[in-house]
Amino acid sequence: MGGIEDVSIKRLGDSITDMGLTECDREKIHFLQHIQADVGHVLFFSFPEGKILATDTKIREAVPWFQYRGRPEECRSSVALSTDGEDNENGEAADGASTNISLQSAEVQSLLQDVLASSLISWVPYSCYKQIYEALEEMKKGRSQRAFLFFSYKKRSYAISLSTTKLDMSIIGMEIELIDESEAADGFYDTLVSLGRVMDLHADEKIVNLACDTVFRLLGAYDRGMVYKFYDDLSGQIIHEIKKSDSDIQSSFVGMRYPAGDIPLSARKLFIKNGLRYIRNVEGDEVQIVDQLGGDIDLTHCRMRACTKSHLLYMKNMGVKCSMSIAIVADGQLWGLLIFHGYTEPFKPSLHQRIACETINSMISVKVEAMQKQEQSTRIVELSKCLIKWRISASVANNIKQIGPEILKLFDADVLVGWFKDPSTPEAELVVVGDKALVPSVKFWSVVSQQPLGELQIMNTRAEIIDTTRLSETDCPASSVIYYRDTLFQVMVGRGLNYQDVRWAGNPYEPILRLDGSLRPRSSFDLYMEKGKRESKRWSQSDLHVLRRFIRKTAGYAHNRMMVILRSEIEESNVKYMNELNKARENHEFFSQIAHEIRTPFHGVMGCLNIIEEGRDEMSSAEVKDLLNTALTSGSHMTNLLDNILQIAMNKYLSHSLKFESFDYHSLASEIAQSLKSLALKNHVKFNAEILPKKGSIRVKADRTKVIQIVSNLINNAIKFAPGGNIEIRFQLIRTLRRSIHIWTEDASKYDGLVFSFGEQALFTTIRDVQHHVAQLPESEENKWILVSVKDSGCGMQPNEIREMLKPYTQTQDGTNATIQGTGLGLFICVSLCHQMDGFLACSSTYGSGTVFHVGIPVGDAKEAKENCVITSAHTAQESAFSSEEIPICGPILVCDDNSVNRKILNRSLALQLKNFGLDIKILEADGGEKCVELYRKERPSVLFIDYNMPQVDGLEATKRIRNYEAEHSSMRSYIISYTADVTEKTANLLRSNGTNEIMSKPPPKGFLSSVVGRFWLQGRSTEDFASLELPSPTPHSAANQNINEVSKILHDTAMGDETAHKKRTYQQLSGKPEKMKK
Structure with missing residues (x-):
């Protein structure tokens, strides 16, 4: 029940x-079916039927008003109810039954059977019955399990306690006890x-x-x-x-x-x-309860319930x-x-x-x-x-390490161990707070990780731990454990004994x-x-409540961090994607323009050659020469374009290594101005250069080559865009950056628009923004600044065009200058080089009036740094254009290239130069590195031209094999010239370190082959071998003894294409005698 x-x-x-x-x-002590003696009486009935289900054996004789009063219908309607169920003065029931009937045991059993077979209304006064049912209705409404009421009979008061043994109130227990009036x-x-x-x-x-x-x-x-x-x-x-x-x-x-x-x-x-x-x-007696249900009456709420024999013995033993x-x-x-x-x-x-x-x-x-x-x-x-104290920016593991001791104290625990996986790291991190002796083994984590996700596993004793995990004390030293597992972490909190x-x-x-x-x-x-x-x-309920709150918070923080990192990664990915998309778009536009620019000179080369091919029988030599010159000019333009593209690629993808050199400031400025003055005069441009300070010898330290490249590019642009006009170049050596900006400000304020680039991300279009940016930078007294301004009287630019000027392939859109040919890459290269040197480049312009460019480059003071720098002169670059090393000839020349066209061009070019010098030297060809080494061993050539990039055995490997062969056989070293389109310094150093004597670029610079052949000297040959030039026998190492300026003039004449002058100088070089000049 x-x-x-x-x-x-x-x-x-x-x-x-x-x-x-x-x-x-x-033992089911609430089903003992006995009550204590002398405490009261009990009765159980069904509700709402009112059928009596059980009662104690003493109720009839001990409760005077509990007696049979007739059938239920009689009790409700007869005159007996006129007194509302009250008994008369003589103690008789309303139906005439006596209350003093003395019954024997058998009769009691019979009467009890009669009671259990009847209704409650037949045994209690109606007024009491009415009170009972009203109290039960209130219990039902209030959903309570107990109610009390009082009933008086013959000036004595009785307390009636009603209780339900079931929540549905189907069975009601009634306890009756006499009230002490005191x-x-x-x-x-x-x-x-x-x-x-x-x-x-x-x-x-x-x-x-x-x-x-x-x-x-x-x-x-x-x-x-x-x-x-x-x-x-x-x-x-x-x-x-x-x-x-x-x-x-x-x-x-x-x-x-x-x-x-x-x-x-x-x-x-x-x-x-x-x-x-x-x-x-x-030591009191017990009263039995008799029922119709076979001893299944629940006495849970019965206060009169008897005790078990064992408990009574326990009490007796204690006295x-x-x-x-x-x-x-x-x-x-x-x-x-x-x-x-x-x-x-x-x-x-x-x-x-x-x-x-x-x-x-x-x-x-x-x-x-x-x-x-x-x-x-x-x-x-x-x-x-x-x-x-939880830091959102830190991982969950780091936060637990930080606040773990305080958390452990709140848990009243001895150890906290957890594995925490952070989205920013590939592996979960183990965190231990507290007693390390209680840290479980790897086997523990393997076993408990089989538990369901999101459920708190509680093990209060060693026995429970063993029963749940089957692990020994070695694998789980703690005596009581709480474990929780989530998708991002798992944690164990333990207590010792x-x-x-x-x-x-x-x-x-x-x-x-x-x-x-x-x-x-x-x-x-x-x-x-x-x-x-x-x-x-x-673990108490309070412990569990705190632990659950901590775990919920930790899980929330872990998932929030995952979402933050995921959101950040998505945002970064989106930014990266957009950047890559913009780069791809810019690259597409850039290379679309470059493709057009390459096709233009290439069309010039191919067009001229096609015309010569088709009309060579009808054309005069002057027309053929004109077409050839046009083809050469187009080819030169295409070479310059490729050089610019390579320069941009190197600036973008290769490490920016700077070669700091010590050089004279005035010499450098003078050299740049003089080298480009002739070009300005050729284009009918008035050229004026000013170097400040005007006198003195000031040595500075910087990457000299890059300085020359930047300034020369700016001056060359000014010459091109100011035909028939004038340009003004001013070199200044300024002590500080702020002073340089002040000078720039005075010049820039005279123009309508400007753009100023300082660093890869800093691009400004107003003087105020530039001044504010520079004011935030720390001022250094260690560096001076070379400030160069290049002003032209050209077409100028619209303000909206100026900002785009520093991007690749950008030129002014003015139609009057459509005839000016250029790639638009020069300024972009200048900006990249300025960024590498921590300098700035600015452009200011007014449409129709002209443009001025300013470049500022920081330089160090080289007075005390000469030992750490490479000392160069104004002639260094020119002197190093071509080598002056003599090349002994005692065998043929070998040309190695896997491309037949390249072999043919180089063969014909060499043959032409040999003819010009009156030399008859055999030229051999090899179509690969393997064949090159084979021919070398057989023919022993004195000079080899070896292509760098070839399949299978490349030029580098072929050079190594040849040098190894020479070392093994102690033979004279041949002169090896490697030629390649890869003109980077890294490749050049690689080739030289493996035996290359000289490097020739593709295509070779003008005059290079003439310079090479001019350095030949034939071992064991007489002056008659130079009959066509009437040159005397070569004097060994004569070129090495020449004045460096004479060699420079030779190379300059060669580079300028003056073959006659070159021959004359070569005669002097080989004979060691000055030529007799004609009047």
């Missing part, structure tokens, strides 16, 4: 379960009010002690009162005790521990459900005569008991007293639960304070059952001291 077993008792671990129960634990309810009320006021002054466990003392004094019949508090392992300890002042009790239970088995499982459940239990007399226990239930858990013992005479608390005690019980339970919640709230607040001395009330490890399974009563005064008891500290 349900009752106590329908209640869900949720304790941690297996605190209250059916596992491992003794016979006493399994009881004063007002006194109990005043006591409760006073207790409530006193309790409000306390916020700790003292209120439980206060309640115990209050009840003890309120009843006044007990000799000892105690507060019995339970621990997480269900053992209990007496924490407070009160005794009568006039008693001779010497013993004390304070501080004693009692094993969990002393209070059986069924009794614990009953206390949670019932709340109050009393025993009038441990107890009567007792009462009040349960303190907080948050659905049995917190403790208020226990009262009497040792002299029986005592039964009256209904008013029990109501007062139950009220006190409710007050104490609420107060204890409030204290627990307050403690829990305090811990939550402290947890929140810890979590405020507690060791303490315990004062037991009797040896808890001795068996407490007799051989027949009944309880063997212990002597509670036999003290047993256990030294160093090992106990696992179980």
